[in-house]
Amino acid sequence: MFRRVLIANRGEIALRVARACRELGVETVAVYSTEDADSAVVRYADQAVRIGPGPARRSYSNIPAIIEAARLSGADAIHPGYGFLSEDPDFAEVCEAEGFVFIGPPASVLARLGDKSDARAQMAAAGLPMLPGTPEPVESVEEAEAAAANIGFPLIIKAVAGGGGRGMRIVETPEDLADAFAQTRADALALFGDGRVYLERYLRSARHVEIQILADQYGNAVSLGARDCSVQRRRQKLVEETPPPGVPASVVEEMGKDAVRGALAVDYVGAGTFEFLVDDENRYYFMEINCRIQVEHPVTEMVTGVDLVAEQLRIAAGEPLSLRQEDIVPRGAAIECRVNAEDPARGFIPTPGRLERFHTPAGPFVRVDTHAEPGYRIPPTYDPLLAKVIVWGPDRDTAIRRMARALGEFQIEGPGVRNTVDFLSRVLRDERFRTGVHRTNLVDTLFAESEAD
Amino acid sequence: MFRRVLIANRGEIALRVARACRELGVETVAVYSTEDADSAVVRYADQAVRIGPGPARRSYSNIPAIIEAARLSGADAIHPGYGFLSEDPDFAEVCEAEGFVFIGPPASVLARLGDKSDARAQMAAAGLPMLPGTPEPVESVEEAEAAAANIGFPLIIKAVAGGGGRGMRIVETPEDLADAFAQTRADALALFGDGRVYLERYLRSARHVEIQILADQYGNAVSLGARDCSVQRRRQKLVEETPPPGVPASVVEEMGKDAVRGALAVDYVGAGTFEFLVDDENRYYFMEINCRIQVEHPVTEMVTGVDLVAEQLRIAAGEPLSLRQEDIVPRGAAIECRVNAEDPARGFIPTPGRLERFHTPAGPFVRVDTHAEPGYRIPPTYDPLLAKVIVWGPDRDTAIRRMARALGEFQIEGPGVRNTVDFLSRVLRDERFRTGVHRTNLVDTLFAESEAD
Amino acid sequence: MTAVIEPMDPGRVDQTLEAVHRHATRLLTQAPGLPRRVRVRAGDVSVELEWPVVESGQATTATTVAAPVAAPVASGPLATEETVSEQVSQIRAPMVGVFYRAPEPGAKPFVSEGDLVEPGQQVGIVEAMKLMVPIEADQHGRIVEILVANGESVEYDQPLFTVAPLEVE
């Protein structure tokens, strides 16, 4: 195991990593920007190095600064947390070159998987199910009809040069295909000066489901169940849970096997997440791989009992996985709610400020990961995540009731500071969420319904 | 389920019960003494009734006051917590007579099990193993020798009228019996004016191990594993854990079966604990039954996933047990440390006072049950329990390291306020505790070693 | 104020006090608002009351609270010069339970507003589980206000009566 780990991150995940280190007897080095000088992890860690001013570009994403801090503090490994440099192949490479162990996949793996289309190609080659579509532009109606026969309906015709919802057309039935194809090409030419289009399966409503995996340096990999992250707002996850409601265990198992196969195919090492879209028939399609620990990792920890950050450290230190697939027996259900310093009433704008009151939920089967405390000043510079409330229950209903209880205990007050607790409580009360039939459009729907009131 | 439950208790357990109620959709009524007017549960509960002045005799142990508070608040059931009236058969009877459900065993069961010798007789009849001994005084050397042949050595000769360590003599071998018998009788006569003595197996070193059970109103009962509570000071438990270190799973299973058999034999209903002493050969002996939820119940919750307080409520509401014995699969290890407002350096005297700083541990697999918070005034009137830190780990070593980490995060400061965190950390570091070979004499030994330093 | 106690014929004292009492009561009911001081003297008998200038507002939880706005009725016991102290106090529930003003249903209340009470005098009952706990005055005073209706539930230490203490000098 390492002697001293530098944590190249801030906020709750920095504290989370420091706790894992401490339990493993590893010394910790915090790095911090001038904005975070009085942060919890700075006090918690055995050492702390100021690496730059507030802007992440000059501090938490500043490779030379972090490498120098590692050297200055005598660290032998670097944990990048999530965000910032966590999936940067250059950073991983520099760490390796400068003699620090990067706690994550090798630089080469990060580079290969960082290119989304490359990652899809590799996963397709590894046999993972992909959303049906035409990888190359379609040139004629005949070609489109041939492709559509494979893709099925509904499908979507997209301009190669399109984006932002323009230059695309959903096709419900084969009868509509020829007209839609011609019109979309015409639109595309008019809009972008490029008439090329391609076809893809259209998922009217989908769930975002992801598989957590762990892989060691010796070709062993295991999956640790699935998380549903369908409660999103503009691709920002608000609520995550495991197991995913409505997805049969057999499907989760298949996804897990696919993720492990995919991980082994690219020599993945460390903790990783395979993201899938799941359609209403519980068919799933590979989307991308997140090569880091994720914000929502605690729900997996709650049901499996596996300390994922400790496993990251062990894997990076060269230990073989001590977990076999049959050791991983998820129990019950876990939910995470992200409490952000944002104002849902004003389009979720961040509301930095000083916390005068900060009383976190507690009690049985409740975990709160946070770096905040009374007196903490939320800086305007970083993401507004204030706390993660995670609960466990023997079943989803119990977990939902427990989460409602826990959110009810959360007291956050400060001049100008707003938070998402009430909004999260509203999600929990929503009948679609309670019954688990919600899809990625739930948050938008809730807002549309609010406005209609 | 009940509509409204009155919680006839205070401190962390009152909050614990209120949380369980809230998760079940049950309204809560807190009762409080003038000393506890600003307590957390008073703010947490849906209603709060002031029932008397500080002294428990006139408030938390005042049956008419609590019954009137229940009537005044419209409660339909009363949860007694632990201590105070929790095992008082009169209280249970009055509750029943006044139309409130007592959340605990029926008054008749409490009465029968409240008499310790009666309880032992019943459990002996139910076939539970008892510490060998002579129930009646022994009148002659011949009688003593006959009894000793059954009891085995070492045994202890105790004056019937003795107590506090006086009037007793340990006998190691049969050769010493006759002399010891004569001398103890003489001592007893001289000391107490009563020469009667009896014989009992002497356990030089024992573990305190207890079995948690749940029994419903329909003759169903399950055991939920064992807790070791050997880290005690003057019969006050300081650290509890599950599973008990050094006790084979097969022995725990046998104890569990015995406890279930004992519970069914006396028509037990609710949550209960069967206390045993376990000797170095892992033979176990019934001691007594605690007819209430216990302080250390969270360790059982952590490994089984069962919310014991919620189960108490369901059982009292007349629901049949939803858990079968095969559903209860303890996972990993859990430890609880009791953090008291006491000064270990001054014989653990209570140190009431106002908390200026109170920062509780958090993070993965850590639970803190507490009613305290910054600004809380610890009253001098009640027991000094300030918080329970409970951790879970896949194995005992991980749990110990996690507990050490968690205790290290605990910050408690206030004028004149001391706490047991450092002492608990010392217990955790002790080699005997770490290897699990400690017995009930560990705390005394630690103090003796401190003085020898 | 020092009190001068003169020997008097008890009957005459009683008559005089009655007159003084009536006069003082009339004065109080006719006065626009609560006066700061009322002094009624008749020969050897004099009654003087003085109220503090208080802010209106909630009674605090302290046993002795600032005088409420309700006007007390002036009177005086036998053959003494008295003052009402600048504070009023409260008689509080000795127990959680049901408050009763009378020993039994339909009976005359133990006390009514305006009555004088002395230490140990029963002023009500709190019943908790058929246990009848007497409520007693703990000092000389006058019942200014009865704060809880007959038959209502009360918490421990809940104020039941406001009492204007009389300092017997």
Add this chain to the structure above:
Amino acid sequence: MTAVIEPMDPGRVDQTLEAVHRHATRLLTQAPGLPRRVRVRAGDVSVELEWPVVESGQATTATTVAAPVAAPVASGPLATEETVSEQVSQIRAPMVGVFYRAPEPGAKPFVSEGDLVEPGQQVGIVEAMKLMVPIEADQHGRIVEILVANGESVEYDQPLFTVAPLEVE
């Protein structure tokens, strides 16, 4: 203080300044402790320095801190009357890394204590991963103290130099 700038022969000014400088330095090194004010005048050239009465103690994290006890050396640039402001400031590390006083090993340091610096003048280097980040003065001033030894690691924003700013009037 208002400064009067007179046209002078540059060579003469230089000579005069040298003399003034030496004299001031001697005065400072011979004086028992740091004086509150030093004024040296030679013809048209005068140098006046004044130090605040400061409490000893830690430098704060603010960019401008109270003057340390180390005595600055008096001198003056060309043809001006100058005053040292009542505050000294610090030049801080622009980056975490290793601090070097010279452009390469064995070379002459960019600056030494007592040197005058002007805005943009390089006074050192912080090296982070072979990246040589120049450290520059941001105002006219005199290096009062060099706070970090050559080759030592520094944090971002760590004070490296204490500078007595010169107000060019």
